[in-house]
Structure formats: C-alpha cells, structure tokens
Amino acid sequence: QSVLTQPPSASGTPGQRVTISCSGSSSSIGSNTVNWYQQLPGTAPKLLIYDDNQRPSGVPDRFSGSKSGTSASLAISGLQSEDEADYYCAAWDDSLNGPVFGGGTKLTVL
Amino acid sequence: EVQLLESGGGLVQPGGSLRLSCTASGFTFSSYALTWVRQAPGMGLEWVSAITGFGGSTYYADSVKGRFSISRDNSKNSLYLQMNSLRTEDTAVYYCARYPGYSYGQARVDYWGQGALVTVSS
Numbered sequence: 001q002s003v004l005t006q007p008p009s010a011s012g013t014p015g016q017r018v019t020i021s022c023s024g025s026s027s028s029i030g031s032n033t034v035n036w037y038q039q040l041p042g043t044a045p046k047l048l049i050y051d052d053n054q055r056p057s058g059v060p061d062r063f064s065g066s067k068s069g070t071s072a073s074l075a076i077s078g079l080q081s082e083d084e085a086d087y088y089c090a091a092w093d094d095s096l097n098g099p100v101f102g103g104g105t106k107l108t109v110l
Numbered sequence: 111e112v113q114l115l116e117s118g119g120g121l122v123q124p125g126g127s128l129r130l131s132c133t134a135s136g137f138t139f140s141s142y143a144l145t146w147v148r149q150a151p152g153m154g155l156e157w158v159s160a161i162t163g164f165g166g167s168t169y170y171a172d173s174v175k176g177r178f179s180i181s182r183d184n185s186k187n188s189l190y191l192q193m194n195s196l197r198t199e200d201t202a203v204y205y206c207a208r209y210p211g212y213s214y215g216q217a218r219v220d221y222w223g224q225g226a227l228v229t230v231s232s
Binding site: 002032033034035037043044045046047050051056088090091092098099100101102103104 | 147154155156157169171205215216217218219220221222223224225
C-alpha cells in the first residue's frame with residue numbers, strides 16, 4: 001500500500017491529452033513539493049517534473065504538473081507512442097520523515 | 111555527463127549478505143547526497159536509504175533499518191549498500207540515484223543508475 005495514491009492505469013490515443021492524478025495527505029503533498037518520474041519499459045526512472053510544475057532541461061513542454069491541496073496531477077498533451085511508460089509521483093512526508101512514492105500509473109497509448 | 115553505475119547484484123540465500131556498489135562520474139561527487147531506491151519485480155518504487163554529501167548523516171527506511179548500511183568513499187567516487195540478513199522480500203532492482211544538492215530531505219532525484227538486480231532465494 002503506497003502512501004501516495006495513483007490510478008493503476010491510464011490510456012489515450014495519439015494527439016490526445018491525458019492526466020494522471022496523485023493523492024496524498026497534509027503531511028506529504030499538502031506540505032511539500034511533488035515530483036514526477038517517467039519509467040520507460042526496461043529502463044531506470046527519469047525525472048520528469050520537479051517542484052510541482054518545473055521541467056528539467058530536455059523534457060518537452062507537452063508534460064506539465066500541477067498541485068492543489070493534497071493532490072497533484074501530471075498532464076501530457078499531444079500524446080505520442082513514445083510516452084507509453086509507467087509514471088510515478090513522489091513527495092517528502094513530514095510524518096514519516098522520508099520520501100514516499102505513488103504506486104505508479106501505467107500509461108498505454110492506444 | 112553524469113553517470114551512475116551499479117554493481118554487485120546477484121543471487122543470495124535468505125539470511126545472507128551482499129554489498130552493492132555505485133561508481134559515479136561527471137560531477138563533483140562529494141557535493142551531492144545520494145540514495146538507494148529499489149523496485150521489486152512488477153512493483154513500484156521504494157526508497158531504501160540515503161547519505162549526505164560528506165557522509166555525515168545516513169537515513170534508512172523502516173523495512174531495512176538494522177539490516178542495511180549505506181556508506182560512501184568520496185576519494186573513489188563510490189557509494190555502497192551493505193545488505194545483511196537478507197529476506198525474500200528484499201528481491202528487487204536496486205537503483206543508485208543522486209539528489210540535486212548536498213543534503214537529504216526531499217523527494218527530488220535528478221539522476222539514476224541503470225540498476226542492479228538482487229535476488230534472495232533458496
């Protein structure tokens with residue numbers, strides 16, 4: 001049971017916009033910034049979004065993050081086949097005094 | 111270019127020990143906190159342990175506290191994870207990863223290694 005809650009799966013067709021949610025608590029998302037990681041099949045995770053809505057250099061602006069209260073979302077616009085991957089949210093948890101991850105969302109491009 | 115390369119994974123029996131290493135290049139090693147994150151087969155990510163830039167402070171998940179020990183040798187640009195009293199539930203790919211600064215206390219990791227598979231089985 002992950003501390004942060006994500007839907008196990010999401011899907012969309014090429015060109016569509018999809019969103020992935022991440023629900024936490026007052027001690028995690030409610031008090032700290034949210035990061036998103038993309039894990040392509042058979043590879044290591046990669047930082048996709050940090051500090052709720054910032055993109056590292058090289059990440060396309062099709063990817064965006066937002067946060068409200070104790071929930072966060074990752075949006076992917078102009079969906080492409082290469083976006084098919086697992087996506088994880090992560091945040092620091094003040095109660096656990098450590099970083100926590102969501103269970104991951106498997107994105108399928110139909 | 112920042113690179114992290116894990117080694118030392120393998121098959122070990124329950125109750126056994128294993129030491130993972132992570133060799134880094136492309137950045138000033140001692141200036142960054144480092145962490146180990148694991149992923150059981152078909153499962154999500156789980157934070158395991160972290161160490162600050164000069165190794166003065168270490169942190170562990172409750173699931174490994176007392177069994178695992180993290181350390182670093184800044185002269186060799188290397189991070190280590192000594193794993194003792196291994197259990198079948200420790201079976202996972204272990205990733206070495208870098209925080210964007212000297213200290214711990216966040217969930218943002220900016221670079222990851224390719225991972226090392228540890229299998230605990232009789």
